[in-house]
Amino acid sequence: MSANSASTVPEKPADPRSGLRIPKIPFWAQIVAGLVLGVLLGWLARSQDIGWLYTTLDKIGSIFVQLLKLAVAPLVFFAILVSITNLRKVNNAARLASRTLLWFMITSLIAVAIGLAIGLITNPGSGTGLTPKDGKAPEGSGSWIDFLTGIVPTDVITPFTELNVLQIVFMAAVAGIAALKLGPKAQPILTLSEAVLELLQKALWWVIRLAPIGTVGLIGFAIADYGWDLIGKYATFTADVYIGCALVLFGVYPLLLATVAKVNPVQFFKGAWPAIQLAFVSRSSVGTMPVTQKVTERLGVPKEYTSFAVPFGATTKMDGCAAIYPALAAIFIAQIFDVQLGIQDYLLIAFVSVVGSAATAGLTGATVMLTLTLSTLGLPLEGVGLLMAIDPILDMMRTATNVAGQALVPVIVAAREKILDHDAYNSASASPVDDYDSADDKRGANVPVPA
Numbered sequence: 268m269s270a271n272s273a274s275t276v277p278e279k280p281a282d283p284r285s286g287l288r289i290p291k292i293p294f295w296a297q298i299v300a301g302l303v304l305g306v307l308l309g310w311l312a313r314s315q316d317i318g319w320l321y322t323t324l325d326k327i328g329s330i331f332v333q334l335l336k337l338a339v340a341p342l343v344f345f346a347i348l349v350s351i352t353n354l355r356k357v358n359n360a361a362r363l364a365s366r367t368l369l370w371f372m373i374t375s376l377i378a379v380a381i382g383l384a385i386g387l388i389t390n391p392g393s394g395t396g397l398t399p400k401d402g403k404a405p406e407g408s409g410s411w412i413d414f415l416t417g418i419v420p421t422d423v424i425t426p427f428t429e430l431n432v433l434q435i436v437f438m439a440a441v442a443g444i445a446a447l448k449l450g451p452k453a454q455p456i457l458t459l460s461e462a463v464l465e466l467l468q469k470a471l472w473w474v475i476r477l478a479p480i481g482t483v484g485l486i487g488f489a490i491a492d493y494g495w496d497l498i499g500k501y502a503t504f505t506a507d508v509y510i511g512c513a514l515v516l517f518g519v520y521p522l523l524l525a526t527v528a529k530v531n532p533v534q535f536f537k538g539a540w541p542a543i544q545l546a547f548v549s550r551s552s553v554g555t556m557p558v559t560q561k562v563t564e565r566l567g568v569p570k571e572y573t574s575f576a577v578p579f580g581a582t583t584k585m586d587g588c589a590a591i592y593p594a595l596a597a598i599f600i601a602q603i604f605d606v607q608l609g610i611q612d613y614l615l616i617a618f619v620s621v622v623g624s625a626a627t628a629g630l631t632g633a634t635v636m637l638t639l640t641l642s643t644l645g646l647p648l649e650g651v652g653l654l655m656a657i658d659p660i661l662d663m664m665r666t667a668t669n670v671a672g673q674a675l676v677p678v679i680v681a682a683r684e685k686i687l688d689h690d691a692y693n694s695a696s697a698s699p700v701d702d703y704d705s706a707d708d709k710r711g712a713n714v715p716v717p718a
Contacts (some may be wrong), residue, residue, distance in 0.1 A: 301482030307489025327484025351443030392602025588667030600650030
């Protein structure tokens with residue numbers, strides 16, 4: 268009977284597509300493949316002098332960066348505005364904000380100390396063959412007067428057209444605080460702002476999906492344009508920047524996670540790695556911000572707090588660009604121009620790095636921060652020209668360190684304030700790029716935020 272019954276059960280038709288299914292390649296693997304292919308194509312374009320390949324790599328990389336920059340101005344404005352108003356949903360908002368700023372400053376101070384120590388030990392400006400004549404003053408420079416007066420815009424349009432992120436942050440902060448003061452009357456504006464922010468993040472996510480292709484162009488053009496000879500001339504300085512960032516990224520940060528936050532450092536990197544690798548490729552903290560916010564939420568930080576801390580960090584938290592790099596660059600340039608630096612100069616470098624990091628504003632490159640540091644120390648601004656050629660290669664590691672720090676501090680603060688979801692932290696591993704639309708996308712919105 269059972270055999271006859273079994274024979275009458277209709278068989279499930281086979282899926283005709285099952286034999287043609289292409290395995291899904293993880294996003295990190297796509298990035299690594301892009302890095303390898305970019306290096307190979309860049310080497311080929313340079314060694315064989317293939318003009319069309321050189322141009323193609325340049326265009327691919329430029330278009331990818333331009334797409335990221337396209338969303339920067341409105342993304343920063345609405346992210347800061349919404350993040351400030353979201354603090355009303357969090358208990359002890361003022362305490363969280365002050366602790367976030369405090370840890371930003373602490374980690375920056377540690378980073379600049381490491382940069383200074385490495386520079387004093389290795390003397391990166393010695394034996395390069397470079398002279399002051401090789402330098403060229405930048406067209407624009409940063410000073411404390413420019414920094415302070417440049418915060419307030421002259422109109423509301425120019426900061427968006429000229430991509431002055433610091434002024435955009437100022438306007439967004441003013442708008443956010445005003446919305447908090449208005450209360451229910453500002454709710455229509457807040458609803459619209461949240462919708463626009465979601466729209467921008469969704470569109471930017473599509474751009475981020477193109478990162479493997481962008482990686483081919485950016486890395487390939489860097490190799491084709493600069494070659495290994497240039498890297499050799501700046502070998503000590505390049506190694507110093509990478510070693511300094513690596514010490515902060517894989518030494519200081521894990522130590523803080525283990526001792527201060529009392530969580531597993533390895534788990535942090537498992538969860539935050541998608542943002543770190545994208546930052547390395549894109550060289551833009553702001554462009555990486557949606558991924559940084561997503562991984563921070565996946566690490567168990569409440570969404571209400573994350574939506575404040577990550578945008579704030581993306582525009583002010585720069586351990587790579589504003590701490591390690593200017594410290595090493597100042598020592599490098601001083602040695603090239605034969606200028607002796609004293610204890611007071613090193614203290615000034617630390618002060619500028621901790622207080623002036625907002626000058627970098629999360630954009631590609633750290634020229635403004637470097638000129639701000641040099642002008643404060645009285646070093647020749649022509650020294651900036653010595654480092655411009657090698658800057659894209661340095662900026663990859665600097666930005667990766669920046670973004671890791673932007674995810675680290677919210678985890679530390681949330682852990683110390685006992686609002687970190689440890690279950691979520693310990694299980695975080697999936698790449699948000701691979702499953703952005705998954706159901707757990709809204710997990711952070713339901714995390715309780717106790718007093």
